Amino acid sequence: MSIGYACIHLGDNETKFSTIYLKNYSDQKLIEIIEKNLNALDKIIDYNIKNNIKLFRLSSDIIPLASHPINTVPWWDIFEEKFNSLSKKIKNNTIRVTMHPGQYTLINSPKNDVVEKSILDLEYHNRLLKCLKCDYKSKMVLHIGGVYSDKKTAIERFIENFKKLNPEIQKRLIIENDDKSYTIDDVLFISSKINIPVVFDNLHHRLNHSQNNKLNEFELIDLCNKSWKEEDGKQKIHYSQSANNYQNGAHSKTINSQKFVSFYNQLNNKDIDIMLEVKDKNLSAIKCILLTTEDKKIKYLEKEWAKYKYYILSNSQQNYEKIRELLKDKTKFPVKEFYGIIENSLSIELKKKAQINSLNHVWGYYKKFADEKEKKKFFSLLNSYQEDKKTLNSVKNYLFKLSLKYNVEYLLNSLYFYI
DNA sequence: CACCGTCAAGTCGCA
């Protein structure tokens, strides 16, 4: 079983993907951006290896404007060497990569041009996976698409258009229930017709399910399991929690560890891959991996603590002390308590006065290095923030710059500037 | 350098 995250990586600015707009398009610029993005991907893969994250969704944005006619750059040739080295890393570390074409990729649209463009987009996704020499266990997840005021016909169109796809794409595609139109019943029905795997998404299911189906989510996961064949690899599901309330499909800031563990336990040790959909991405992936690992060593929690500690300190002195106490006994592995306290700190919205206190606190780390000009600048920014003339982020950004300049490692390696 | 409107693409629901 693997737990993974989607596309974006937190905690390192060099792993950010860049893009290009039509207005400013040039081949040269595009090539530079692709190179930058592949290097970012490389760093993300390294991070995933280091943190034992074996499941990862590649961003569709690695190649900007990938299926747009303006882009005629043969990037698969230009970056062949880079792709080869990436593919080795992925393979040697048995990472399963997947992709998820976006909301505009619709093979069941009644409009021909929409379908044609969608097929081009699917071809792009397949091509990228091929460049990385991924086998057919590397899947592309697709939603069914629109309803177009006639669901039955829209489903038929999906099935008919699927049958016309390139067999390579057919072997990669898996289908997922969505939060508005197609329930898990609909998706299982389509799967029964075209014989491809089904991804169960728990949050979409909660927001959109048929009243007739009395099965609970774990029984449905079992049902979906039957759609996965040997050559498809392990069954994959999407797991997320909603940000605020049951009406909203927006994903939560972080995974609540109690809820996750309860869900996980009800899976009864089934060997399936869980793709997390959550705003804090890799952070929640590591959390969920540690919450469920058999390898219960306190050093993993200590490593996590090193990343979180300055943020927690800036947010809650009390929680900071609690965790220090918690990690004293080196023979234990208090993972649930640990993340419980972290989550508590993350949920605290600091008042301005407390924010200023914590900014002052962080400033303490540079005091020794910073010159008079930098000191002046910091306090002027702080003052502007106090008077609502500047945002909190502008002060934080300045401190981040100082961290880079003076290479204050413990702050650069911490999540203080990223969460 | 901070701020903020805008960005390739589709569909749906609602004013």
Added chain:
DNA sequence: TGCGACTTGACGGTG
């Protein structure tokens, strides 16, 4: 008929 939500961050023009 047209616009915001979906979900999202990054680009890049502006002041």
